[in-house]
Amino acid sequence: MSRLLFYLLFVLSLASCDIFENEQPAIPGKIVFSMPDNSDEAYHQIFVMNTNGNELKQLTFFDQNSAFQPSWSPDASRIVFTTTLKSFVGGTSIYIMDADGSNIQPMKLSSEAIFALSGSHPTWSPDGNKIAFHSCACEIGTRISDIFVYDLETDSVSQITDHPSWNAFPSWSPDGNQIAFTSNRDYLNEGENRLTQDLYVVSIGTSKITKVTDNGNISGWAWIPYSSKVLIGSNLKPFKWYSVDVSSSAIDSNFHLNEDPEISRYRPIKWSHQGRILMTLSVTSELTLYFYNKEEDILTKGTIMENTLGFDWYFNDSFN
Numbered sequence: 001m002s003r004l005l006f007y008l009l010f011v012l013s014l015a016s017c018d019i020f021e022n023e024q025p026a027i028p029g030k031i032v033f034s035m036p037d038n039s040d041e042a043y044h045q046i047f048v049m050n051t052n053g054n055e056l057k058q059l060t061f062f063d064q065n066s067a068f069q070p071s072w073s074p075d076a077s078r079i080v081f082t083t084t085l086k087s088f089v090g091g092t093s094i095y096i097m098d099a100d101g102s103n104i105q106p107m108k109l110s111s112e113a114i115f116a117l118s119g120s121h122p123t124w125s126p127d128g129n130k131i132a133f134h135s136c137a138c139e140i141g142t143r144i145s146d147i148f149v150y151d152l153e154t155d156s157v158s159q160i161t162d163h164p165s166w167n168a169f170p171s172w173s174p175d176g177n178q179i180a181f182t183s184n185r186d187y188l189n190e191g192e193n194r195l196t197q198d199l200y201v202v203s204i205g206t207s208k209i210t211k212v213t214d215n216g217n218i219s220g221w222a223w224i225p226y227s228s229k230v231l232i233g234s235n236l237k238p239f240k241w242y243s244v245d246v247s248s249s250a251i252d253s254n255f256h257l258n259e260d261p262e263i264s265r266y267r268p269i270k271w272s273h274q275g276r277i278l279m280t281l282s283v284t285s286e287l288t289l290y291f292y293n294k295e296e297d298i299l300t301k302g303t304i305m306e307n308t309l310g311f312d313w314y315f316n317d318s319f320n
Helices: none
Strands: 030-036 044-050 067-072 078-083 093-098 120-124 130-135 146-151 156-159 167-172 178-183 198-203 209-211 218-223 229-234 241-245 250-252 266-271 277-283 287-293 298-304 311-314
Touching: 030 067, 044 067, 067 311, 078 120, 120 167, 130 167, 146 167, 146 178, 167 218, 178 218, 198 218, 198 229, 218 277, 229 266, 266 311
Parallel strands: 067 120, 218 266
Antiparallel strands: 030 044, 030 311, 067 078, 078 093, 120 130, 130 146, 146 156, 167 178, 178 198, 198 209, 218 229, 229 241, 241 250, 266 277, 277 287, 287 298
């Protein structure tokens, strides 16, 4: 299932970086994303803009290579992303740069290493010291991938999952002690349904894996700030959103968008820092971002994300 349909993360802090000193727009925050550049080959590059689509700026300019799947650091000072530049073992590689596009560096095991680590869909831990990603340590062409964590302080990598299935799209819990991910491990012998995926959570300290969903029909999810709960959008009729407390498996089916009853149109993607605003993705004839202010019960249409390969949003409402 496409990461764009699952998990297209956003990030940015209006108060922490020089490039965010503009007056706050109606839809707060900024978006980092990947789209084709203006070259004849139309390689995907990393861009940044206000959430309302203003002040577009290109950050990467790789010659005959693409950059995609960007993710903001917790303080919005850096961006980690995937690129087609050569990696340690082949496939896509992971790079890190400053929020203004400067200081582009490969994510390596040591300063002496020549190539970057291979992987996809990198995402920062809440403390900014680690980056989770998924990578295939297998033969090219197989559908096997596992979750790994890179430690920025020690330049070391830890393998978090070890299963001959597709384990992908990692997402850190608010306290940084767990990682949610999707896996088709329970559907490997299901024929045409073998690519169906459920949501799982793995504990970083104990490696214990908890299965969060059991129907293989999730359209999107988002950790709820300051909790052990995950907000999940269902693909099954009647379409609904519900939350699951991963510490107790308790299910709460009361969350809904009062502003718009057609909840099947939206996929929960990411909360603002304090949990006041939820970014959602509308998947109809076009991919459109919507922002739901839970306190004011207002749903605001954002940007149409056409031909993008990953994006991330950040708005730190702690300062508001």
